[in-house]
Amino acid sequence: METRELRYFVAVAEELHFSRAAARLGIAQPPLSRAISRLERRLGGPLLERNSRGVTLTDAGRVLLAEARAALDAVDAAERRTRRATGDGAEPALVLVSKAGASTELLTKLLDAYAAEPGSVKVEVDLCGIGEQGPRLRDGRADIALLHLPFDSVDGLDSEDLLTEGQVAVLPSSHPWVTRPQLRLADLEDIPSLPPMRWPSAGGGFPDGPGPEIRDLAQLYQLIGLGRAYTILPESARAEQQHGVATVPVLDAPEVTTVIAWPQHSRSLALATLVQTATRL
């Protein structure tokens, strides 16, 4: 199977419409129909059901969609990482991805310590939205990531634990509870009349329903400062205290572990040194 065929199939499976998929791919519809037909013939059965008003996936099609996405990510990763390694104008570099606004202190220490290591290479920092680290590692846009368990998933990655900490409630500073020395989860369940928030789900999308889509922590802080939300975050978030918000420890909140993670087949010396530096902090 060629990657082109996989890209074609994914386009059709996502659009559920040959003509739209063809437009997205920048080709005409007939070659696309033909390519999918050939794919179906080679794989031994139908992947799509053509109802004259569009297209639906068969069971086999659903299998191929999931597998093809993973395979295309791997191919993209190969291309991106190789292109970065060709010394294409610049010296070799690592790309580290982390949620914007999280673990700033840890990240600063890590970058300083690594830069002081002999033989260290340049590290580009890519600050992304919530839950985007995994995809960026998988498709090669990044080499290594800071993740926060249990919120993020380390599926498919190697990782080392760096820091485990408790959590604090982040409240509007006008809230009456900000003077309390501590809270419990049960207290927080009683906070009335704040609108629900929608966090990204594993696929990167947002569940349906009311409330704002939370894409990054800056946005979340702003909502809290406006009195429209509250949340629970790791203690280290206190270091990046924003205007208009206050924090109170939550005694019985689950602990959060910050980990450094990388694709399991990575074998570069630079990456190993960075991980080693991180675990020694």
Add this chain to the structure above:
Amino acid sequence: METRELRYFVAVAEELHFSRAAARLGIAQPPLSRAISRLERRLGGPLLERNSRGVTLTDAGRVLLAEARAALDAVDAAERRTRRATGDGAEPALVLVSKAGASTELLTKLLDAYAAEPGSVKVEVDLCGIGEQGPRLRDGRADIALLHLPFDSVDGLDSEDLLTEGQVAVLPSSHPWVTRPQLRLADLEDIPSLPPMRWPSAGGGFPDGPGPEIRDLAQLYQLIGLGRAYTILPESARAEQQHGVATVPVLDAPEVTTVIAWPQHSRSLALATLVQTATRL
């Protein structure tokens, strides 16, 4: 990048010789040279260094070799799993891979329990050599595996723990210690004059050196029965006692956890049911 180009590059990178690689690929040498050149041009730099007596990999080439292998595994997995899902003659089925001779009792219970579930599908059991489960999951020859921590790795996989147990020494039945009620690791270090054994390393190869290459447990049991070896195995191995060997508990051996593992992007109902059945055993 097309799959074909990746296969070509991997062939050259493994053979370190264009003509041999071309022969392996079943094409002539010139098209292969051309394909690699184009790949290098597109990726922005050399992947190979041509020393007139062969070829060596550049740093970028080493990166691409690792990434390309992972990507090709993913593409192969897509093809195999889809082909199995096309109902190509037979009903849908899951392929479960486990080390031959390990966890027989657990496996029997699992298969019986799963078969009794409503909506369960056929399960093909693939008994493989030591350490081959990971590759088989990665390239789609299997859907789900039984692994034994800490010997096997769950890198890149989702997993659920099934059973944690101590270990026993497996000795020739003629050995004087088989009458002892228990042993310690320190005792075993003193067993004299047994030849070393070579276990497969993570890549699937064997380290250099003397001694037999251990590929599966049947072979290992036979060596022990012949008085040529001993080993330490999980307690459940007692259930498949062979002729000429005896077991003695080892009190301070590390515990072994049997886990059920599957690729992290798998989302089929049949697989989820099988995992759920396994965790309820």
Add this chain to the structure above:
DNA sequence: GGCCACCCATACCTGCTGGGTATGTTTCCA
């Protein structure tokens, strides 16, 4: 109910490119 619009498949043509053969260039070795 018949017409139309929509959507995918088929037919056919064309140009690009993957692959083959022949040959060149460099280097190492005898």
Add this chain to the structure above:
DNA sequence: TGGAAACATACCCAGCAGGTATGGGTGGCC
């Protein structure tokens, strides 16, 4: 210094990807 080994280059051909035109079937709408 001649020759062998190994990768690159030149050139040709065939197959296939992609385009246009059109067919066929189905659902909706007047």
